[in-house]
Amino acid sequence: MLTQHEYETNELFLEHSKAPRPDKVHIGLVQLSTDHSIEADLNRLIGSSAMIFSNRVYYSSSMTKEALAEISQGITKSASLIATGLPMDVMAFGCTSASIVIGNDKIRELLTVDNPGIPATNPWMGALAAFEHLRAKRVSIFSPYPTEVNYPLYQQLVAEGFTVPTIGALRIEKDTDITTVSFESMLEGARRILEHSPTDALFMSCTNLRALEHIEKIEAELGVPIVTSTQAMYWHAMTLVGKQPKIEGFGQLLAG
Numbered sequence: 034m035l036t037q038h039e040y041e042t043n044e045l046f047l048e049h050s051k052a053p054r055p056d057k058v059h060i061g062l063v064q065l066s067t068d069h070s071i072e073a074d075l076n077r078l079i080g081s082s083a084m085i086f087s088n089r090v091y092y093s094s095s096m097t098k099e100a101l102a103e104i105s106q107g108i109t110k111s112a113s114l115i116a117t118g119l120p121m122d123v124m125a126f127g128c129t130s131a132s133i134v135i136g137n138d139k140i141r142e143l144l145t146v147d148n149p150g151i152p153a154t155n156p157w158m159g160a161l162a163a164f165e166h167l168r169a170k171r172v173s174i175f176s177p178y179p180t181e182v183n184y185p186l187y188q189q190l191v192a193e194g195f196t197v198p199t200i201g202a203l204r205i206e207k208d209t210d211i212t213t214v215s216f217e218s219m220l221e222g223a224r225r226i227l228e229h230s231p232t233d234a235l236f237m238s239c240t241n242l243r244a245l246e247h248i249e250k251i252e253a254e255l256g257v258p259i260v261t262s263t264q265a266m267y268w269h270a271m272t273l274v275g276k277q278p279k280i281e282g283f284g285q286l287l288a289g
Contacts, residue, residue, distance in 0.1 A: 054120075055084060057082060057083050058123065058270070058271060058276055059083075059086065060079075060083055060086070060122065060123055060270050061086050061087075061115040061121035061123070061124045061125065061148070062085055062115070062124075062127055063088060063111045063144065064088075064090070064127040064240070065089065065092040066090065066092050067209050067241070068089075068128070069212040070240060071240040071241070074246075074263040075267060078245075078278075078283065082278065083270075083271065083276075086115050086116040086121065088111045088112070089111065091104075092128075092208065094208040095206070095207065096178055096182055096206050096207065097179075097182075098134050098181055098182065098185070101130055101131040101134040102135060105140075109144075112148075120148075122151065122152075123152045123273050124145055124148060124152070124154075125153065126140050126143075126153070126155040127155070127240050127266065128155070128156065128240060129155070129156040129160070130239065132157035133185050133189060134185060137155065137157060137158045140158075141153040152270075152274065154270050156238075156240055156265055156266040159265035159267075159268060159269030159270070160260055162265070162272070163234075163264075163265040163268060163286050164236075164260065167233070167234055167258050167260070167285065168233070169232075169233035170195060170233055171197075171232045172190060172196070172198075172233065172234050172235075173198050173201075173236070174186065174187075174190075174199070174200040174201065175201050175219065175226060175235060175236070176201065176202045176203065176239075177202075177241075178202060178203075178204070178205065178238070180204065183200055183202050186238065187200060198230030198231065199226045199227075201223075201226040203218075211239050212242070214242060216243075219242075219244055220250070223235060223237070223255055223259075224255065227255050234258045234259070235251075235255065235257055235258070235259050235260070237251075237259060237261045237262070238262055239262055240262045242261070245261055245263055245283060248264065248283050248284035249283070249284060261284075264283055264284060264286060267287075268286055
């Protein structure tokens with residue numbers, strides 16, 4: 034066996050040139066420790082146009098305003114550990130209900146402490162922008178949340194100038210249970226909501242709700258645009274960097 038000195042004199046030194054950063058939109062994502070759906074859904078959407086670099090932040094899974102507000106304590110630390118040394122084009126926080134409770138401006142601030150000046154989004158910010166883009170004034174809600182989370186959602190929609198004809202709520206108490214909601218339950222709930230009052234768009238809230246793959250089926254059945262949390266967040270992230278996405282199979286918002 035060679036000594037270290039002998040090894041060093043025999044090691045073949047190779048030179049290398051630097052390849053450019055991949056020519057894709059780099060999205061830095063902070064997602065919840067309890068989210069079982071957002072990664073798979075984003076992988077369905079990004080195609081060859083974007084790359085997702087993510088980290089997780091702790092969440093107890095309890096669907097209360099207090100538990101959702103506590104998530105804010107870990108967002109900046111989580112964001113700082115995303116792909117160290119690789120610049121992001123846009124930052125994203127993957128929780129709708131926490132964004133409503135914490136606030137869009139605060140979320141943006143927490144996400145960009147180490148990346149000042151770059152754009153940031155979240156599912157709630159993306160949804161509001163999507164409603165404007167779709168020219169939807171009357172927005173009904175399919176919500177998996179309990180009432181104490183639904184009421185702030187309603188308040189903020191109204192404050193933004195939207196009419197909210199109906200909010201249908203599953204009143205699920207744990208975030209990890211939201212991912213188990215079946216397509217049949219989503220479709221039947223959406224039917225009931227639209228039967229109750231006419232609407233311009235239906236927002237199916239929560240990144241953990243596995244609605245993305247069913248958007249086109251629900252739109253075809255109900256005849257109104259369906260906006261989901263992950264779909265809206267991705268659409269908004271891309272538009273913030275000037276890359277209007279056009280993807281077939283995931284609803285009117287992404288179809289261009």
